Amino acid sequence: MEHLPQQYRHLFPTLQTHTMLASCSQSALAEPVSRAIQDYHDSLLYKGTNWKEAIEKTKFARNEFAKLIGAEPDEVAIVPSVSDALVSVASSLTAFGKKHVVYTDMDFPAVPHVWQAHSDYTVSVIPSIDGVLPLEQYETHISDETVLTCVPHVHYRDGYVQDIKAIAEISQRKGSLLFVDAYQSAGHIPIDVKEWGEEMLAAGTRKYLLGIPGVAFLYVRKELADALKPKASAWFGRENGFEGAYAKDARRFQTGTPAFISVYAAAAALSLLNHIGVSHTRDHVKTICADAVQYAAEKGLQLAAAQGGGQPGMVAIRDERASETAALLKKKKVICAPRDNVIRLAPHFYNTKEDMRRAIDEIAAKTIHK
Structure with a gap:
């Protein structure tokens, strides 16, 4: 290659x-991404407004990310960051009645920060063993009372890669949802959410996705999204914006107006990545x-x-x-x-x-x- x-x-x-x-x-930073950022700037500088164009760019970016991970566009929400994605997910789990959450000691610190702020959940940490996370650790620490298991696809510190499909099989057998942090994998490791079976996955754009800070994507499996009612949701997460009902797909996890300049960058970056493969x-x-x-x-x-x-x-x-x-x-x-x-x-x-x-x-x- x-x-x-x-x-x-x-x-x-x-x-x-x-x-x-x-x-x-x-x-x-790639020149096509730089041009996209300039396009956003110029549209405001010379035209005064770009709302309609920005909304279309948002749809394009969502479609490109869905293509990248093997999802459908209506299973993808646009959020400010992976941390915001997890905050929104954490606010949506009350319908399941279970209060146990697990994450690993390889998760990025933002993950424990989110759960430390939710005192109504019992939280357990899955420890690694000599720098690896054997599947037996998931068998041991995920229980029938676990509502959500949080795992990194790739360890941010040393690049250790986990078998998400095998972890998803364990979590599903135990009745737990699986949230995958793919920030360190999306863009350089192929992802197939349908084949792997995780219910949720999030990734931001400033790392291997070739973008800039300000935008991330949250995948929520279609069959699950309608059952969740995130408290961290606002008008971009509602049907037709101004109506009170939740959007009928993963968009219900969205809040307010996204950082359009970052969306423009993401659209160009994701298009390049998908073109290369x-x-x-x-x-x-x-x-x-x-x-x-x-x-x-x-x-x-x-x-x-x-x-x-x-x-x-x-x-x-x-x-x-x-x-x-x-x-x-x-x-x-x-x-x-x-x-x-x-x-x-x-x-x-x-x-x-x-x-x-x-x-x-x-x-x-x-x-x-x-």
């Missing part, structure tokens, strides 16, 4: 001067990450990712001074994303093996002036 960078690197001006390896935090991106990213893992080992670097799970789309390197090292790398125009004591190298379809090796050389050589 080396042809992907050759075909598409020219769309990313930053790559002419920088090595961008921070897709787990913020991907490089996430399976092609996955194959390319796996190839260059596998090479980087071997190269890092040859350089004597210690990897942070545990064995097990799927092939990660991230190379996580242990460094007790990760933030300092990342800042020094930035001076050499190598952009990565540190987290705690880990330097995360997260490539996309526009990256090459040479990009990854350059970053690893800089980390290993200790030639950076500190």
Whole structure:
């Protein structure tokens, strides 16, 4: 898949001067996405209003995200962030009568923050074992009283990939709904919500989806959506806007006017990703990450990712001074994303093996002036 960078690197001006390896935090900005942002700006600057066009762009973005994850457009809500998506979901579960929620110690901190604010729920944490989450842990911690299980598709810290289909089978057998945080997977790992069987999935656009902050998407399975009545819902979550009845699909999880500038960006970014094909991106990213893992080992670097799970789309390197090292790398125009004591190298379809090796050389050589 080396042809992907050759075909598409020219769309990313930053790559002419920088090595961008921070897709787990913020991907490089593509020219089509930049033009979409400019289109939004120009429509206001020169036309004064763009409401109708913005609503159509919102529908287009919803359709593109649905295509990306194998859903139907009316199963997708547009929300400000994944955190907002979970807040809305948490406000909708009273109809089930069960008060037990579980999440994992690999979830992004926003997940426990949401549930800490809901004192009427009993919350349990599923612990990882030596950096992995065996399926037996889900068997043990999900009970018949569990209303919702929250899991990350990919661990934000080291790229560990979970088998969502297997987890969904366990949660369904126990009578629990499953909420999947796909922020670290959507855009570089193929997702099929119908095949996997999860009831809910959310992802934002600023990471592997090539967008900017301000918009995320929430999938809610069609058969489930009508049974839920989120308290975090407002006029964009109602039929025809001004009517009081909930929308008859996942749109009921929407609140107010979305950040249209971010919607414009998302529409262009998702269109590009779907044009390339996430399976092609996955194959390319796996190839260059596998090479980087071997190269890092040859350089004597210690990897942070545990064995097990799927092939990660991230190379996580242990460094007790990760933030300092990342800042020094930035001076050499190598952009990565540190987290705690880990330097995360997260490539996309526009990256090459040479990009990854350059970053690893800089980390290993200790030639950076500190």
